[in-house]
Amino acid sequence: MKMSKLHVPTLKEDPADAEVISHKLMLRAGMIRKLTAGIYSYLPLGYRSLRKVEQIVREEMDASEAQEVFLPTVQPSELWKESGRWDYYGTELLRFRDRHDRECCLGPTHEEVITDLVRRDVRSYRDLPLNLYQIQTKFRDEIRPRFGLMRGREFTMKDGYSFDATEEGAETTYMIMRDAYERIFRRCSLQFRAVEADSGPIGGSFSHEFMVLANTGEDTVVSCDRCDYAANLEKAEIRPCEPCNESIGTVPEKVSTQSVRTIEEVSQFLGITPSNLIKTLILKTDKGPVAVLIRGDHELNDVKVKNYLAVTEIELADEKLIHEVTGGPLGFSGPVGLTGVTILADHSIRGMQSAVVGANEKDFHLINVSPLSGFKVDGYGDFRSAAAGDPCPRCDGKLLMSRGIEVGHIFKLGTKYSESMNATFLDPDGKETFMIMGCYGIGVSRTVAAAIEQNHDEDGIIFPPPLAPFSVIITTVGAKNEEIDATAENIYQILWKNGYDTLLDDRNERPGVKFKDADLIGIPVRLTIGKKALAEGKVELRSRKTKQTILVEINNVLDAVTDMISNWDA
Ligand code: ATP
Numbered sequence: 015m016k017m018s019k020l021h022v023p024t025l026k027e028d029p030a031d032a033e034v035i036s037h038k039l040m041l042r043a044g045m046i047r048k049l050t051a052g053i054y055s056y057l058p059l060g061y062r063s064l065r066k067v068e069q070i071v072r073e074e075m076d077a078s079e080a081q082e083v084f085l086p087t088v089q090p091s092e093l094w095k096e097s098g099r100w101d102y103y104g105t106e107l108l109r110f111r112d113r114h115d116r117e118c119c120l121g122p123t124h125e126e127v128i129t130d131l132v133r134r135d136v137r138s139y140r141d142l143p144l145n146l147y148q149i150q151t152k153f154r155d156e157i158r159p160r161f162g163l164m165r166g167r168e169f170t171m172k173d174g175y176s177f178d179a180t181e182e183g184a185e186t187t188y189m190i191m192r193d194a195y196e197r198i199f200r201r202c203s204l205q206f207r208a209v210e211a212d213s214g215p216i217g218g219s220f221s222h223e224f225m226v227l228a229n230t231g232e233d234t235v236v237s238c239d240r241c242d243y244a245a246n247l248e249k250a251e252i253r254p255c256e257p258c259n260e261s262i263g264t265v266p267e268k269v270s271t272q273s274v275r276t277i278e279e280v281s282q283f284l285g286i287t288p289s290n291l292i293k294t295l296i297l298k299t300d301k302g303p304v305a306v307l308i309r310g311d312h313e314l315n316d317v318k319v320k321n322y323l324a325v326t327e328i329e330l331a332d333e334k335l336i337h338e339v340t341g342g343p344l345g346f347s348g349p350v351g352l353t354g355v356t357i358l359a360d361h362s363i364r365g366m367q368s369a370v371v372g373a374n375e376k377d378f379h380l381i382n383v384s385p386l387s388g389f390k391v392d393g394y395g396d397f398r399s400a401a402a403g404d405p406c407p408r409c410d411g412k413l414l415m416s417r418g419i420e421v422g423h424i425f426k427l428g429t430k431y432s433e434s435m436n437a438t439f440l441d442p443d444g445k446e447t448f449m450i451m452g453c454y455g456i457g458v459s460r461t462v463a464a465a466i467e468q469n470h471d472e473d474g475i476i477f478p479p480p481l482a483p484f485s486v487i488i489t490t491v492g493a494k495n496e497e498i499d500a501t502a503e504n505i506y507q508i509l510w511k512n513g514y515d516t517l518l519d520d521r522n523e524r525p526g527v528k529f530k531d532a533d534l535i536g537i538p539v540r541l542t543i544g545k546k547a548l549a550e551g552k553v554e555l556r557s558r559k560t561k562q563t564i565l566v567e568i569n570n571v572l573d574a575v576t577d578m579i580s581n582w583d584a
Pocket residue numbers: 123154156163164165166167169171420421422423455456457458459460
């Protein structure tokens with residue numbers, strides 16, 4: 015491709031509405047343009063990078079014996095009603111009616127459609143396992159679309175679904191997909207981690223998220239400083255602490271705390287630390303309200319509570335419900351004397367000697383309360399979020415926190431959809447059995463953005479070669495010169511013939527302008543052809559990553575380019 019013909023509308027200034035670096039750079043490098051909130055058009059460079067990710071994904075899926083299909087975007091509501099998600103999915107699901115007044119939605123994911131497809135044609139255990147995937151546009155009406163391709167409303171996803179006849183088979187498929195994902199992100203030259211994620215009611219280690227490590231990530235990755243334990247914050251386990259068997263508190267005493275109510279304010283007022291306080295959180299669930307006790311310096315992890323109770327919905331109670339449950343106002347709830355509600359306590363509560371709790375009465379707290387004898391607890395469990403410095407659940411190490419961008423998610427679904435949608439097969443004994451499913455997603459467009467978050471500098475993008483829109487850019491410098499042009503054309507042909515997608519910057523611009531553009535769009539290798547070096551039979555090769563320049567003999571250009579690209583991550 016010749017740069018003079020390519021549509022690359024680069025921008026000099028940072029666009030005002032772009033907050034993260036990948037969004038800014040993709041706009042500036044002329045890769046994408048916004049149509050409306052969370053919806054983008056891909057220009058030639060952006061689309062080339064997107065297709066590179068797609069191709070890596072496709073190759074690794076095919077190598078894992080998954081088969082590519084292409085499913086419809088518009089989905090009828092009936093299927094979603096069958097699975098039970100029509101009511102559950104909320105406003106992220108874009109719904110509309112067609113001319114016959116039939117309810118439809120734009121697919122945010124395809125469990126329903128694929129389960130329907132498979133249940134129609136698959137009859138016997140002999141047809142299983144089956145693993146189908148597609149690379150397709152998804153629509154999710156995100157509440158806050160932001161950061162360009164990172165959180166769009168319309169975006170490209172690879173979604174795959176597996177159907178197995180046995181638990182062991184489903185677990186093997188899961189492992190095969192896990193390995194394929196490792197290969198995909200490694201081939202994309204990304205620094206990433208596969209972390210344990212919440213697998214809801216299925217439990218076990220059957221959900222992993224693939225996180226690209228970057229400071230701008232919206233997710234928190236918890237990892238051990240010694241072993242290879244890594245989990246997302248929702249899932250990260252906390253080792254139960256030893257129960258404390260002595261109580262130093264004397265008799266519980268009701269004290270006025272006037273109008274202070276936050277943990278910090280109460281601690282300050284009473285001259286204690288937040289770790290001496292118990293927060294009593296009243297939560298509303300679809301199985302009724304619960305009270306959860308968490309130490310004052312810890313954070314509630316509602317996903318853990320949700321899994322413990324096996325409920326589908328959970329949220330903090332409003333003032334009215336708090337009053338109904340405790341008899342007191344918001345900010346003064348406590349477990350002492352609380353009846354008629356399930357009381358759960360985090361393991362750490364057992365380690366407290368004496369605690370301060372709310373008195374279920376405006377402006378009053380109880381001090382010297384013993385968690386051993388002061389109130390009843392219906393169940394102890396791991397209900398808080400991990401924090402930096404917590405002990406690792408697997409070894410003697412300590413937990414660290416870092417930021418990540420979720421680019422992939424694999425999940426063992428079990429029989430959730432096959433049961434609700436009646437996807438069965440006949441097992442070897444002729445018995446009708448539910449298929450065991452798994453689902454496997456990759457944010458293809460988000461992966462391009464994540465690669466830029468991880469690889470850029472003040473001059474622009476530093477594309478890892480496998481994702482770069484072009485691998486090499488040939489820049490001619492100096493006044494129009496036949497020998498320069500002929501050499502450029504010759505090298506351009508050689509590189510293309512040998513599999514390097516090469517851009518030839520033949521524009522009539524100053525070298526500075528050409529170099530700036532090449533740096534901004536992040537082409538890994540820049541080859542400069544100028545009069546002086548050419549007189550000695552040489553051209554200049556520069557790595558976008560190291561910024562080092564070497565002079566190479568014209569005859570050695572192909573080897574030198576190959577060398578630079580194959581040692582990119584070294
Ligand atoms: P998130 O927590 O970021 O909203 P999710 O859990 O909703 O992600 P999945 O349903 O697992 O995501 O979708 C599979 C993959 O699709 C994700 O791992 C992510 O890479 C990508 N993805 C999800 N939502 C978006 C979005 N709004 N824009 C771009 N990519 C997305």
